[in-house]
Amino acid sequence: MVERFLDGKGALITGGASGFGRGIAIEYAKRGADLILVDINEELLNETCKKIKEEYKQEVIPIVCDVSNSEQVQNMAKMAFKELDNIYVLNNNAGIGDLYGPDLLRIKEDMFDRIMSVNLRGQWLVSKYVCKKMKAQKFENEPLSGKVIHTASIAGVVVDLKLSAYTLSKVGVIAMVKMLAQSLAPNITVNAISPGYHVTGIYNNSEDVMKATMDDGHVKTPLNRIGTVQDVANISVFLASPLSDFITGHNIPVDGGIAEVGVPANYLKSDI
């Protein structure tokens, strides 16, 4: 039996149609949250919302929005607060992968701009237009007015020159979390989760694609398995719960130990 600590609370999850976003949405729904799922992939978004709504009997509202587009994000934020009484948890999770290979000197400008605009600018825009209203919310018997959780990456912890723009975007997210944590204190906690290697849409849902990247980077995972969506959803539940009320400004790697004790995903010539 799970504790329904999100009863009466709303959660907005970007990139909610698939991967971590969908996994997190399911865990929040089990704990009583009503959901706004935001995604650019309309078909998948509607399918995910329908399934979660049917299974968990919570409100699950789809909003199609490109998080890198300011006008769309502003409309999405207005719509979200109209649809739900409150947004207690914001999961700023939408992101895209990089073309694996070109370092910063080789990456094409349009690819660089696309990654930065979705992964960094997109997460910034969503926080900018959702958090002000979150800060003003009040809950009975609840010390905080909300919780913000960004999805960063271990590429933001151990730089990966074969994922150059992606790495920069995620370093940016981790820095942004520290700044937002200051701006939103003491009302709202802001933290990041940094996944390692987990099979999701970012790897075309293919374990082979992901393992090829890991092999090329000589990645060693101390806990000796690949990550799952559930590994990340579990930490998201903790960060959305009262158990984490005194944690803000942090980045929590969920990576089987790669970033701290494994071999980083760097292609070292001396390592061949």
Ligand SMILES: NC(=O)c1ccc[n+]([C@@H]2O[C@H](COP(=O)([O-])OP(=O)(O)OC[C@H]3O[C@@H](n4cnc5c(N)ncnc54)[C@H](O)[C@@H]3O)[C@@H](O)[C@H]2O)c1
């Ligand atoms: N899978 C991993 O191993 C891994 C590792 C580290 C970090 N991450 C991060 O996890 C987050 C979620 O990705 P995932 O792995 O679940 O992949 P995913 O592709 O399954 O999910 C990402 C979702 O974001 C949506 N999206 C993409 N661009 C968007 C945009 N401009 N506006 C709105 N929605 C958009 C996609 O349609 C998709 O549904 C991303 O920020 C990613 O960088 C993933």
